[in-house]
Every structure is written in C-alpha cells, then in structure tokens.
Amino acid sequence: DTAVSQTPKYLVTQMGNDKSIKCEQNLGHDTMYWYKQDSKKFLKIMFSYNNKELIINETVPNRFSPKSPDKAHLNLHINSLELGDSAVYFCASSQVALYGQYFGPGTRLTVT
C-alpha cells in the first residue's frame, strides 16, 4: 500500500512543452504539498493545499499551477517548460499543517 504516490516517476520533455504531474495520498491527510529539489539538493516548498484550499503559494512562476480536485489529490501542471525547471518534484501530505510530512517517491523532470 503506497501512502503517497506520484506519476510519472520520470519525465523527459523539450523546452516549451506543457506537462502535468499527479499526486495521490491514501493516508486521509488534510494537507498536501509540492516541493522542488534542485541539483544542489535544496528542498523548497512551492505550494500547499488544506482541504482543497490553497494555503501556501511561494514565489513560483505562474507557469506552475496546482490543482486539488479533492483532498486526496494534488496535481501540478507546468506550462512552457524551461531548462531551469529540471529538478525532482516531490509531493507530500500531512495530517494538518506543521505536522510531520510524508513524501511521495518524486518525479524527476528533465527539460532538454
């Protein structure tokens, strides 16, 4: 039983394309997150949703748009991909905000 799952695991695409990453959690948690981990391994929060409501929106380009159809799902759509978007994107969830977070396996995005 995977607690937090993400698809796809690997994504290789060309500059200018639009792509989506999906995330699902079966832990019954109220809060979900998207993080970006760059080549220097720094893990930085991008967005957070609590019960389908956006509660954290960091200074992320508006090419990135999260969508939460229900509290178990948080998807990330990226328009007009750029080379600098290459990173590992992690989805996470927690019972409520500021509680310990459980991470998905990550999506390794490579933009060529």
Add this chain to the structure above:
Amino acid sequence: RKEVEQDPGPFNVPEGATVAFNCTYSNSASQSFFWYRQDCRKEPKLLMSVYSSGNEDGRFTAQLNRASQYISLLIRDSKLSDSATYLCVVPARGGATNKLIFGTGTLLAVQP
C-alpha cells in the same frame, strides 16, 4: 541568522560509533521540529518529531535546546544502513505561516 542551518558534513564514522548533528533555527516561537533522512535519489522520510524537550526511538535521540535555539540528533551504534543525508526541519518565521523549512542536510557516511 538563517531560518535553519546545518553542518553539511560529510561525517565519516566507523560502524558502531556514536555521532551527533546539530541544527540551529531562528524562529524562537517554533513548537515543532522534525528530523528526516534522505537516501540518494530517494524521497525524504520522517525520522523523528520533536515537540517538547526531546524524543528517543531506539538508537536515535533528538534533543531540543530552546534557550540556544538548536536541536540535535544523536545516533548510537551506527550501522552501514544509517548512511544518508539527515535533514532538520523547522517552522518558518512569521505568525500566520503554515510552512516548514527544510535544512540543506548533513551527510553521514558510516564506514565498515
């Protein structure tokens, strides 16, 4: 002071050794702290939560020093499988934030 700061290491220790990492934080109002471990090319995994003075789980002990604003992680009887990057996580500064800040991590390499 940075919101969270860790010694990047690497800490190279022999099997069976005791090793300790420190992490300093700037948000004096923080009530919850976390240690995560991240293996190479894997997702961060929650190791311990710290809500009061400390927490112990088997060979792992986390201690909180509010006066000096640091938390530590002590690993006793190190195993080869403990080799990983250990991430310190603290709440962000600011009253209304629901954001956790991840440190850049301390790399531990346990040698046979």
